[in-house]
Structures are given as C-alpha cells and as structure tokens.
Amino acid sequence: MMPKKIVVVGSTNVDKVLNVEKYALPGETLAIDSYQQSHGGGKGANQAIAAARSGADTTFITKLGRDEDAEMMLKGFQQDHMNVDHVIMTDQSQTGKAYITVDQSGQNSIYVYGGANMALSPDDVIAHREALAKADRVIAQLEIPIPAIIAAFKIAKENGVQTILNPAPAKEIPEELLHLTDIITPNETEAQTLTGLEVKDEVSMLDNALKFFAQGIKMVIITVGDKGSFYATPESHAFIPAFKVKAVDTTAAGDTFIGALASQLELDNSNIREAMLYANHASSLTVQVAGAQNSIPDQAAINAEIQKIDTDQDEVEAEKAAAARYAAARIPDHIVLGLGSGTTSAYFVKAIHERIEKEHLDIECVATSLGTQQLAERLKMKMLDVNTIDAVDITVDGADVVDENLDGIKGGGAALLFEKLVASMSKKNIWIVDQSKPKQTLVGQQLPVEVIPFGGMGVFRYLRDHGYEPAFRFEKNGDILTTDSGNYLIDITIPAQADLAKLATDLKHQTGVVEHGLFLGICDELIIGGQQVRVIDRSKN
Ligand SMILES: Nc1ncnc2c1ncn2[C@@H]1O[C@H](COP(=O)(O)OP(=O)(O)OP(=O)(O)O)[C@@H](O)[C@H]1O
C-alpha cells in the first residue's frame, strides 16, 4: 500500500496540567507541591500525529505563536516525521493552551485559550493551496475558525481531494461546510448535535447517517467510546465493536481513531472494514495509556497488537479441535448422531468422519444448519432428514457461552432454531468448546433472538423499551443477516439479576419471536479443549 498523503488543517494546543489537592475557592490562596507540566494536545495535532505514526505522509497546517510552546510542539512534529513546512507562525497571538487543573479525586476543570488557533484565517489556508491540492485527503476539526476549514475544503474539492470533517467539539455547522464534506466522523454527542436525532443503537445510527447523506456526505463514521464504531455509506453499513481492554485514560481515543483510519483507508473506501478494525486496534491501545499525544501508538505497535490477536486465535482453534477430537473418539457405533453448527462443530464433523471411514462405523447423521449439511454431504456421510426420525441418540454442538450450571447461549453463528430443534430430540447433548466459552454467569452476555422479518421491528421496540439494548445482526458486507429459515436475528444483552428461565419464557411469548439462544438444562456433558481436555458431566455436577 502506498502511504496516503494526508493534510491535517487544525489546532495545536499545549495542555498545562496542574495537580492540586483541592480547588481554591474564589479569593482563596492555596500552596501546591507539584509544578505545572506541559503536554502536547489539540485535536488537529493529535490526529496528524496519529496519521504520521501509522505511516501516512502527513502535512500539518496549523498556526502557532512565536513562543516556547511552539518550539516544543514543532520539535515533536519533526520527531514524528511530519512535514512542518506549512506550519504558520504569528506574532499576534500565543500558541493555543489549555489550562487543566486536576484534583485528587481525578475531577478536572479546564480553561482553553484558543490563541493562534483562533487566528487561522482563510487567507492563511489559501497561501498553502499547493499542499492541499496535491493531498489524497484533507482532515479538519472544529477547534479552528470554520471559514478557514471552508477555504481548505474548497481547495480540496477543486482538486479532487477527499475531505474528512471531524465535527468536534460539538457545535452547529453551516450547510456550506457539510456540502464540502465527503466523510464525517462524529462521536455520538456530536452526531446528535448535528442531526437532532438520538444515537442509541444501530437503527438510530443509520437514521443519523441518512440525514448526513441528504447533505451530500458520502460516508458517516460514528464512534461510540467503549461500545465501538459504526460506518455507513449509501451502499453498506456495519457496527464494529470496540476491543475489551482495561481503559485508564480515553484522552485522544477519538483522534487516534481518525488519524489511524485515514492512514489506512483506500481512496475508493473499498477496505473500510479493515481500516475500521485497524483504527479500533489503534485506539484500544491509546486508552490503555495515560495522557494524550504520548499515548498514540505507531504502526509497529498496532500491527503487533493485530498479530497478537491472530496468535491468540490460533490457540483458540487448537482448543476447539482438541475438544472435537476428544468427543469424536468417544462416540459409539450404530447411532443417529446430531451434528452441530459453527467452527467447533466443523472440527467435530471432520473428526467423526475420519473415524467412520477408518473403523467402518454405521453412524447416520442429522445436520443443524445448511452449512453443516453441505460439509457432511461433501464428506459423503450418511445423512438423515430430521423430519423422518423420532429421536437423535447424541448431538455434539458448540456453544457461544456456558455457565457453571451448564446453561448456555447459542446462535452466534445464526443457526439457533435448528440447533434447538435437534437438541430437543436428542437423548444426550454434548457441547464442545474452547477455554474462552465457560463463564461464571450468563449475565451481561449477548443473547440472539430470532424474529420473523415481518414484525421484527415490533419485537425490537419491545426489547429496547425493556432495557435489553437490542441490535439487529448484520452481515460483514453490511446487509441484514438472514438465518437459514429466512428470519432476522436481534442480539440483546442479558441484564443483571435476570431470571434466565423467566427471560426464556418471556421471549417465547413475544409475537414475532421464533426462538432465542438460551439453552437451559439441555447440555448433558461439556468438553473444554486444551492441552488437557476437561469434561464436566451434568449428572455428576
Ligand atoms: N474504553 C474503551 N475501550 C476500548 N476502545 C475504546 C474505548 N474508548 C474508546 N475506544 C475506541 O476509540 C474510539 C473512539 O472513541 P470515542 O467514541 O470515545 O471518541 P471521542 O468521543 O472522540 O473520544 P475523545 O474525545 O476522548 O478523544 C472508539 O470507537 C473505540 O474504537
């Protein structure tokens, strides 16, 4: 991939942080024992740094005073290999500053001096027309005067350069600027300020996006903190969940996300999902480090993080395969065998197929999904139609989560209806899982609910009004997912203090609900893969 040529037009601030025991009241004088510290900040600078550290060829157009703060910031920009030829110096104002007081409880109060940032004029920008004209994309935020952004975006548009507007901090924006914007990247509050529509779930995010599309914007990216991020184009949309990490300081998370995304996104947006994932990894690193600019990771750190997750995935695959082999080795001959769905079950299907061939076993199978049916047919296994039999002897299936009582959730792979049908016909149900699946409780876990397409919205509203945080399941390409039986899936979150049996009954009683992913009292034996396979038997539990 060629490095992207990015021009950031935006703010530079120096944060002056004062740690105090408690706030002085008006008229009061207090002694403090730590002197103020200066840190680089400002949304423009943060986003430029994030892009540069991710390998983009980054030029920063910003206005600084002739002072020590400017010297400190310029040195940092150069260390990050940014092009500083278009940094504008002024004698009229000082470099932007934020005076931040933090007390012992972590509470802060902030005074911002816009300074040179607020003096950035359209003429300043026009003087650097050349840099803007030859960029791949231009990024701006709202910590500089809007006329300067309009001037920059006009030059960009005249030259076929893509424009990204990060509408932060939240404020109203003239239509003229929105019309010049290709990609807008608000967080949830900023989106609400601009559209007047709430942002609470995927449906409302899409409603927000439609409002932006009506202004001529081609792509909308909404970041929602530890929940993740959403993108929409008129052709496709998807929600990408944030990584679960231990956040210590989320300062610069949004800026990292935007800079990292801009460094990776192809100009035709064709790799939007990969770019979003990269940005997601980047900002998940930022939130694990205190501070702003020092917490923005570089490409090597981000790639290492992506790699680490891949290695972890290899281990998980090995555990799934181990559990599957263990189960397959213990299946008796002359039975009707239910074959589960999903990746772990696929390992099982291959393992039992191997035994059937080698030992000439007489085992007939029933599949729980079209995917498994196809796999088994390819392997030329003896398949039965579920409608022609009364009972299944043993079913081996995976599970998304399973608690200490061997109650579990299935349906992550969207096959829950058939899985439940076959499970309920089975004399014995064995679940095979990797080590990430057993959990103390199912509270807080995602639970899929299969709904008929007609009337799905009614169920969605019911779930939303009852605090279940519902979200429709989408395909990777942004299309709404349909199950093997042509239904939709809504994922909900199991609330604290939920009575699982009551929840299961309540869901079943909703008109439009076909089935849900709670499998209570069904699993007889749990096999957990690993170097040492563990087996938990319900009758001995
Ligand atoms: N606690 C967290 N854990 C993991 N990832 C996070 C967390 N907070 C933020 N992120 C990541 O950072 C992205 C941007 O965060 P957020 O939506 O908070 O931006 P923002 O409001 O512009 O942030 P800020 O103004 O603090 O820079 C999220 O979409 C997510 O990928």
Ligand SMILES: [K+]
């Ligand atoms: K941080």
